Amino acid sequence: MGIAARARAALATVAVAALLVTGCTPSRTASPGATAEPTATASALSPSPSPSASAPTPSPTPTGATPSPRPTAGPAILERGDSGQQVRDLQARLKQIGWFSGSVTGYYGDATVTAVKGFQTKRGLPVTGAVDQTTQDRLRAMTHTPTAAELADSSSGRGTSTAGLDPRCLTGRAICISKSTRKLVWVVDGQPQLRMDVRFGSELTPTREGSFQVEWKSRDWVSTLYHTPMPYSMFFSGGQAVHYSSDFAARGYNGSSHGCVNVRDYNGIATLYSQVRVGDKVIVYR
Known part of the structure; x- marks a missing residue:
């Protein structure tokens, strides 16, 4: 081998040794005017994980405020069985x-x-x-x-007081109805037998006042005008009657009747119906 050949071999050995020491890969030199290819990142070169190996996708977090927790009951102050x-x-x-x-x-x-x-x-x-x-x-x-x-109320029970009753109620058999106290009192020979809460018609359909009598009765009547049940109806003035009202029982005085006298005590009105006769007085007053 000549001197020139030995020199070239020595240079090649030095170059290979240098590459082995650094561990680098020589960059590709771009030609003039050519765009160099971007170097790939490690993440792009890594294989994509399989669906089974991927972490579960979290549910999206709803926007807006976090819902308020449902209220919980506190310690009972009063409960079933208490009295006083x-x-x-x-x-x-x-x-x-x-x-x-x-x-x-x-x-x-x-x-x-x-x-x-x-x-x-x-x-x-x-x-x-x-x-x-x-x-x-x-x-x-x-x-x-x-x-x-x-x-001291005893609205659906017996009571002996006649205070506030219209004098017309104190003789014979009378359903005595006061608009001012919103009470019905069933009176026999001056002795109150039953007391119940009542409500009346609105300004557009007022309950008539005066002295009437029970004209007829129907235990399961349904209104022919409004198509609503009127259990234990005792008619005293045309289409106006004393009767049980489920609406009164549910809504109280937030509503009104179409002119009838509503009772919300079901057991009370059933008892009254069983005792009242056609011809008994009905007194409606303020």
Whole structure:
């Protein structure tokens, strides 16, 4: 081998040694005016993971505010089986806004549980039938402090007082109806037998006032004008009657009749119907 050949071999050996030391790959030189190819990134060169190996795609986060947690009931202040003045106060307040239709007895029984559940459902409170602090606060904000008369109420029971009754009611057999007190009293020979809450017609369809008598009765009557049930109807003035109203039982004094005298105590009106005869007096007064 000549001197020139040995020199070229030595240079090639040095170049290969240099490449092995650095571990680099020689860059491709671009021709003048040509665009160099971009160097691929490691992520692009790596194989894509299979669907089974990929992490689950998280559900999109809904926009807007996080929903408020559902309210939970607090400790019971009053509940089924309790009795006393606080229960009387509760019943009287529920009665003011049409949720309780029975007598104010001071005993927390089934009727009171049902009334409290209805009130709680309407206001979006936890429906337990027991009174917690939130339920009590909401009820008190909507009602006034019960009067002595409201706390002593016996609206669907027997009572002996004739105070406030029209004198026409005190003889014979009379359904005595007061618009001012919104009470019906069934009186026989001057002795009150039953007392019930009632409501009347609106200004457009007022309940007529005066002295009438029961003209006819129907236990399962349905209105021919409004096509609504009128159980235990006792007609006293044309199409106007005393009868049970499920709407009155549900909505209280938030509604009105089309002129009839509505009763919301189902058991009370059933008892009254069984005792009243055609020809008995009906006295409607203020």
